Amino acid sequence: MSAQKELDQQDTSSPVPTDEQPVQILDKDGNVRPNATVPDLSDEELVSMYEDIKLARRFDQRAISFQRQGRIATYAPMTGQEGAQVATSYALNDQDWLFPTYREHAAKYVHGVRLASLLKPLRGIREGYAVPDGVNVMPEYIPIATQVPQAMGMAWGHKLQEKTDRAVLCHLGDGATSEGDFHEGLNFAGVFDVPAVFVCNNNQWAISVPRERQTASETIAQKAQAYGIESVRVDGLDPLAVYQVTNEALNKAKNPARDERRPTLIEAVLYRYGAHTTADDPSVYRDGDEADEWKEKDPVDRLQKYLYKEGILDERLEAELDDRIEAKISDAIAEAERAEADPNQIFEYVYDEMPDRLREQQEELNALREKYGDEPFNGVLE
Amino acid sequence: MSSTTAPDAESPIDQLNLVEAVCDGLYTEMSQNEDVVVLGEDVGKNGGVFRATDGLYEVFGDGRVIDTPLAEAGIVGSAIGLALSGLRPVAEMQFMGFIYPAFDQLVSHAARLRSRSHGQYTVPMVVRAPYGGGIHAPEHHSESKEAFFAHEPGLKVVCPSTPYDAKGLLIASLRDPDPVIFLEPKLIYRAFKEAVPTGSYEVPLSDASVRREGSDISVYTWGAMTRPTLIAADNLADEHGVDAEVVDLRTLSPLDTETIVESFKKTGRAAVVHEAPKTAGLGAEVSSTIQEEALLYQEAPIKRITGFDAPVPLHGVEDYYLPQAVRIQEGILETVGF
Numbered sequence: 001m002s003a004q005k006e007l008d009q010q011d012t013s014s015p016v017p018t019d020e021q022p023v024q025i026l027d028k029d030g031n032v033r034p035n036a037t038v039p040d041l042s043d044e045e046l047v048s049m050y051e052d053i054k055l056a057r058r059f060d061q062r063a064i065s066f067q068r069q070g071r072i073a074t075y076a077p078m079t080g081q082e083g084a085q086v087a088t089s090y091a092l093n094d095q096d097w098l099f100p101t102y103r104e105h106a107a108k109y110v111h112g113v114r115l116a117s118l119l120k121p122l123r124g125i126r127e128g129y130a131v132p133d134g135v136n137v138m139p140e141y142i143p144i145a146t147q148v149p150q151a152m153g154m155a156w157g158h159k160l161q162e163k164t165d166r167a168v169l170c171h172l173g174d175g176a177t178s179e180g181d182f183h184e185g186l187n188f189a190g191v192f193d194v195p196a197v198f199v200c201n202n203n204q205w206a207i208s209v210p211r212e213r214q215t216a217s218e219t220i221a222q223k224a225q226a227y228g229i230e231s232v233r234v235d236g237l238d239p240l241a242v243y244q245v246t247n248e249a250l251n252k253a254k255n256p257a258r259d260e261r262r263p264t265l266i267e268a269v270l271y272r273y274g275a276h277t278t279a280d281d282p283s284v285y286r287d288g289d290e291a292d293e294w295k296e297k298d299p300v301d302r303l304q305k306y307l308y309k310e311g312i313l314d315e316r317l318e319a320e321l322d323d324r325i326e327a328k329i330s331d332a333i334a335e336a337e338r339a340e341a342d343p344n345q346i347f348e349y350v351y352d353e354m355p356d357r358l359r360e361q362q363e364e365l366n367a368l369r370e371k372y373g374d375e376p377f378n379g380v381l382e
Numbered sequence: 383m384s385s386t387t388a389p390d391a392e393s394p395i396d397q398l399n400l401v402e403a404v405c406d407g408l409y410t411e412m413s414q415n416e417d418v419v420v421l422g423e424d425v426g427k428n429g430g431v432f433r434a435t436d437g438l439y440e441v442f443g444d445g446r447v448i449d450t451p452l453a454e455a456g457i458v459g460s461a462i463g464l465a466l467s468g469l470r471p472v473a474e475m476q477f478m479g480f481i482y483p484a485f486d487q488l489v490s491h492a493a494r495l496r497s498r499s500h501g502q503y504t505v506p507m508v509v510r511a512p513y514g515g516g517i518h519a520p521e522h523h524s525e526s527k528e529a530f531f532a533h534e535p536g537l538k539v540v541c542p543s544t545p546y547d548a549k550g551l552l553i554a555s556l557r558d559p560d561p562v563i564f565l566e567p568k569l570i571y572r573a574f575k576e577a578v579p580t581g582s583y584e585v586p587l588s589d590a591s592v593r594r595e596g597s598d599i600s601v602y603t604w605g606a607m608t609r610p611t612l613i614a615a616d617n618l619a620d621e622h623g624v625d626a627e628v629v630d631l632r633t634l635s636p637l638d639t640e641t642i643v644e645s646f647k648k649t650g651r652a653a654v655v656h657e658a659p660k661t662a663g664l665g666a667e668v669s670s671t672i673q674e675e676a677l678l679y680q681e682a683p684i685k686r687i688t689g690f691d692a693p694v695p696l697h698g699v700e701d702y703y704l705p706q707a708v709r710i711q712e713g714i715l716e717t718v719g720f
């Protein structure tokens with residue numbers, strides 16, 4: 001059964017999710033499913049979560065259009081995945097750590113990375129990777145699955161040092177589950193029983209390769225069984241459900257009951273609506289209507305409907321949110337566009353202390369710039 | 383299977399860029415040898431993220447153009463097994479920066495199954511990887527770590543700088559009895575076109591190519607750096623009357639030491655240009671080879687003009703990292719003026 005059908009079927013069938021069926025709290029029309037309980041979030045928190053999910057979508061639109069205008073380089077869109085990104089980070093406390101991929105822009109933002117910092121690396125400026133003091137976010141991981149054993153290791157370190165107030169949350173894609181690093185990381189996590197939560201954002205595709213070509217397992221969640229850790233499948237387009245399962249997994253990681261294991265693999269069943277990156281063209285490999293079915297369960301629409309029904313949101317408040325979102329994003333863009341890269345940054349931070357040989361290389365470059373100006377350094381082939 | 387070395391004089395010609403020539407090389411050899419199979423991430427329906435396998439899936443089907451799970455160790459390890467079974471696998475690493483999970487398979491096994499089995503088993507396979515900087519790609523997409531592989535006995539390392547060579551070297555690699563790492567300089571994937579014969583031909587894996595004759599200094603380079611080096615050589619001839627010989631190594635391992643040394647004996651001076659970091663880069667190997675074989679011809683210290691000993695930066699300052707014509711010119715002038 002396709003993941004899409006599974007979610008549909010769930011909307012009407014048994015109210016209690018089975019192990020295999022993704023956990024859902026809101027149906028696609030924003031109604032609370034029979035027997036489901038809404039997580040304990042205040043109205044303000046719910047509105048703020050909604051605002052951040054909307055902001056993520058708007059950020060995505062602006063970033064894609066900026067890439068087309070040549071103002072930023074290759075960008076990995078997140079539309080369709082914003083609900084899961086925001087909700088997982090809402091479940092984090094400040095002392096928890098986040099290991100994001102290149103697509104987790106909103107997850108980073110919610111955990112404390114500034115919007116302008118998300119944009120700077122896209123303009124080729126590394127300083128955007130620097131996080132403010134006290135913000136526990138690693139730079140995005142581009143080589144696939146390499147973050148998994150590292151996240152496990154940090155969680156292990158916290159356990160060994162008895163820092164019991166913190167867990168590590170590690171994002172990955174469905175493609176990442178094929179790499180050796182994924183298996184080694186999860187295996188260690190089970191063996192050493194570490195406070196880590198691994199969130200697989202199963203968006204059904206790894207560039208052009210569909211989930212079925214990635215693994216013959218029925219679900220990604222079930223892989224956890226082989227490592228002796230727990231797993232849960234969740235409807236990744238339902239932000240409340242994602243928040244709830246992540247929150248439970250984080251609490252368990254920090255404070256397991258007697259016979260409970262700390263680590264959890266969460267499979268968020270969702271969909272990448274658009275291209276893998278701005279350098280990719282999904283029409284080459286996937287059927288045109290596929291996205292439309294998923295869009296019926298869109299996380300922004302779903303949460304919006306719920307909030308209206310509950311009387312938490314109205315048009316006036318929504319307009320206020322929209323204005324604030326536009327302003328935040330515009331400010332971030334303006335700040336990022338003011339930032340300039342200095343060639344001396346090439347040599348910075350390679351070592352704690354710059355080796356003489358590297359310093360000589362830096363001096364050589366600067367002497368050439370002095371002599372010829374910066375013009376000859378634009379493009380290698382001219 | 384025909385295996386002409388030189389292209390047939392009558393062979394029709396296409397104007398191709400480098401990535402089209404790679405694709406054409408795969409197509410040409412796959413048409414003639416049904417043992418050749420292509421495998422990797424996104425090589426099938428998508429035709430490769432750089433379109434290097436464009437159209438092959440439609441022609442040869444999913445039994446010979448195979449999208450694999452996202453796992454480089456799996457791709458290269460299974461390619462070794464495919465080769466042992468009698469097939470001729472061509473494994474694509476999407477970018478050289480992602481080859482490291484497969485490093486163990488390459489250096490511990492592909493490189494030495496022949497010697498480990500005392501010649502009984504061999505691994506004729508090709509691992510293709512786009513490499514190098516200059517296209518404003520994200521982090522980890524711009525590395526040039528050819529030295530890692532050239533350091534490993536048993537592997538051949540090939541790096542074309544023109545479309546014609548790309549096709550001929552690839553076909554030669556696909557027919558080579560040893561494992562070949564085929565590095566494709568993605569900066570020049572689409573930079574220019576040239577005449578490429580439509581039929582089958584080989585550019586041997588044993589020969590460097592003298593791209594420009596000169597008498598004052600030998601400048602050794604390969605891949606994407608060949609272009610700025612040639613530009614620098616032309617500028618130097620025009621502006622300073624310096625006549626540089628430019629040698630494109632093409633095969634980085636095993637090195638064509640004969641051509642390297644012969645050129646040096648003629649000019650008595652040398653520079654090596656590469657975009658990889660200087661420390662322990664291949665420039666050191668070329669330079670030592672010259673010292674060992676032709677010390678008495680040497681008139682000046684050998685200059686290395688290279689990437690810096692720092693990670694390839696994000697694209698905001700990437701163009702400062704790669705050797706530019708001006709850096710190459712300065713380096714050459716320094717050597718000639720010694």
Ligand SMILES: Cc1ncc(C[n+]2csc(CCOP(=O)(O)OP(=O)(O)O)c2C)c(N)n1
Pocket residue numbers: 103142143144172173174175176177201203205206207272276423452454476480483
């Ligand atoms: C080790 C490695 N191999 C290949 C790549 C190239 N690549 C970048 S993203 C990607 C697909 C990843 O798919 P998935 O893990 O499902 O995450 P998604 O992009 O769908 O969020 C590939 C093959 C890479 N970044 N790292």
